[in-house]
Amino acid sequence: MVAGPGKAIGRGPESMNGDSLLIPLLLEVAAAMQALAVSRQHRTPEHMVKVSSAALPSYPGGVNQFELWETLRGAVLNGGCAAVGVTDARPFPEVQQSLADRKASGMHAGMHFTFGDPGRSTDVSRSFPWARSLVVAGFAYLPEAGSPEPEQPNHGRVARFATEDHYRGLRGALDGAAQLLADAGYHAELVVDDNRLVDRAAAVRAGVGWWGKNTMVLAPGAGPWMLLGSVVTDAALEATPPMVRDCGSCDACLPACPTGALVAPGILDARLCLAHLLQAPGWIPIELRRAVGDRIYGCDDCLDACPPGARLEATALPAPRLDLLVLLARKDGELLRRFEHFYVPRRRAEFLRRNLLVALGNGGDEAAVPAVAEYLAHPDAMLRGHAAWALGQMGGDQAAAALRAAVTAESDGKVRMEIESALAGYA
Numbered sequence: 573m574v575a576g577p578g579k580a581i582g583r584g585p586e587s588m589n590g591d592s593l594l595i596p597l598l599l600e601v602a603a604a605m606q607a608l609a610v611s612r613q614h615r616t617p618e619h620m621v622k623v624s625s626a627a628l629p630s631y632p633g634g635v636n637q638f639e640l641w642e643t644l645r646g647a648v649l650n651g652g653c654a655a656v657g658v659t660d661a662r663p664f665p666e667v668q669q670s671l672a673d674r675k676a677s678g679m680h681a682g683m684h685f686t687f688g689d690p691g692r693s694t695d696v697s698r699s700f701p702w703a704r705s706l707v708v709a710g711f712a713y714l715p716e717a718g719s720p721e722p723e724q725p726n727h728g729r730v731a732r733f734a735t736e737d738h739y740r741g742l743r744g745a746l747d748g749a750a751q752l753l754a755d756a757g758y759h760a761e762l763v764v765d766d767n768r769l770v771d772r773a774a775a776v777r778a779g780v781g782w783w784g785k786n787t788m789v790l791a792p793g794a795g796p797w798m799l800l801g802s803v804v805t806d807a808a809l810e811a812t813p814p815m816v817r818d819c820g821s822c823d824a825c826l827p828a829c830p831t832g833a834l835v836a837p838g839i840l841d842a843r844l845c846l847a848h849l850l851q852a853p854g855w856i857p858i859e860l861r862r863a864v865g866d867r868i869y870g871c872d873d874c875l876d877a878c879p880p881g882a883r884l885e886a887t888a889l890p891a892p893r894l895d896l897l898v899l900l901a902r903k904d905g906e907l908l909r910r911f912e913h914f915y916v917p918r919r920r921a922e923f924l925r926r927n928l929l930v931a932l933g934n935g936g937d938e939a940a941v942p943a944v945a946e947y948l949a950h951p952d953a954m955l956r957g958h959a960a961w962a963l964g965q966m967g968g969d970q971a972a973a974a975l976r977a978a979v980t981a982e983s984d985g986k987v988r989m990e991i992e993s994a995l996a997g998y999a
């Protein structure tokens with residue numbers, strides 16, 4: 573902790589009488605958090621710039637903002653985050669424009685999230701009228717999330733950000749900062765993966781990382797393997813500078829995308845993005861199903877390709893793939909509980925089953941035919957259609973017989989077309 577300037581002149585929180593009360597309290601809480609935190613060497617934020625305390629203002633009423641920031645920073649980093657910074661609560665007009673452009677071109681694929689109300693998601697004061705600063709953090713989920721083991725028949729994978737609820741770690745670290753701010757008499761509210769803020773915009777302006785050509789925010793050491801979140805507060809913290817860095821001449825992520833969803837540097841067409849399709853409601857477009865491969869949730873290809881993340885990725889231990897037939901046999905409630913942390917539209921298990929069927933089809937293992945063929949009689953037309961497609965990919969006499977039996981009984985036109993197209997492969 574660096575000593576800040578002397579007594580201040582300005583308005584501090586009413587609960588505080590002066591530095592003499594605040595600083596020991598902050599030190600105590602920070603020390604307790606530090607003692608609890610697990611030391612993680614790779615999370616050293618190489619890029620954080622230490623701002624000279626002489627340049628920083630202090631405030632009357634006793635709250636020394638530099639001391640406060642240093643304490644917050646320590647709490648967030650000791651809580652396990654790879655990077656942390658501060659930005660003010662001004663809007664992000666250029667990001668509002670990007671959201672509007674994506675909507676106008678259809679590249680947002682009909683998503684709501686931050687696209688629902690771009691004015692609100694790019695201006696925190698709309699949701700928090702008292703907001704003055706954002707403490708923004710990046711939490712690296714590698715190496716803990718592991719890297720998928722080599723492929724196995726009838727097994728699938730989940731993108732590393734969702735192998736478990738890695739947001740828990742981020743929330744825990746930000747909670748520590750929010751608690752410190754609340755103890756100092758400020759408003760403090762966590763905003764993590766929330767429709768009220770474009771997290772990457774806050775992270776870039778706070779100097780947590782830079783905007784990569786794969787649209788991810790990358791940080792030295794962690795690359796793109798970070799989740800982002802903020803604490804919105806009415807404390808007037810000094811902003812940390814944005815990072816003076818970009819991807820340079822690298823463009824490895826663009827050709828690495830299996831569907832060409834990165835249509836230009838920094839521009840993602842979500843209609844083609846597997847991460848979107850696997851969490852969207854409805855049918856997966858037939859021409860993109862092969863590209864799904866054995867993924868059942870999320871996609872990491874444009875992150876895997878990214879050199880700034882390679883060192884961290886190399887430290888991850890192999891993580892087992894998931895048994896798709898075991899998952900397919902589960903009841904809806906069990907399946908949803910197993911993937912409680914996934915975004916599943918309307919919490920309908922059909923969308924998870926759809927993904928399992930596509931991954932099984934791509935596996936092409938005839939041993940999975942009986943389990944998939946059962947779905948030709950499922951009450952949900954979308955599942956019948958995806959089962960027909962999967963059987964067409966698997967091939968073999970048993971799959972052909974199941975498809976022929978189903979085509980005569982099928983009353984839904986779209987499903988019948990899927991069955992006929994699957995059978996065409998046998999002609």
Ligand code: B12
Binds near residue numbers: 785
């Ligand atoms: C909607 C959404 C998605 C959508 C759309 C993603 C997207 N790129 O917009 C889908 C479902 C596809 C998705 C996928 C994923 N997501 Co997502 N998603 C979000 C969400 C909810 C909103 C994002 C948003 O508002 N996008 C709006 C558009 C306009 O942003 P943008 O594309 O980044 O646009 C900027 C760039 O284009 C840049 N730009 C413009 N021109 C140029 C030119 C150049 C050269 C460059 C470099 C940049 C650049 O400026 C634009 C802004 O002005 C956020 C959470 C949140 N509340 O913010 C998480 C979030 C972005 N997702 C996240 C993650 C982890 C993922 C996945 C990695 C998950 C996975 N493994 O499957 C993938 C990554 C796919 C990818 N390459 O983006 C993290 C990203 C963390 C990080 N380090 O960046 C976030 C921040 C969640 C979180 N809180 O951690 N996601």
Ligand code: SF4
Binds near residue numbers: 830844845872
């Ligand atoms: S997440 Fe996958 S599909 Fe989406 S842009 Fe990245 S590589 Fe392409």
Ligand code: SF4
Binds near residue numbers: 786787823877879
């Ligand atoms: S792969 Fe290269 S161009 Fe793409 S985000 Fe990473 S550093 Fe930038």
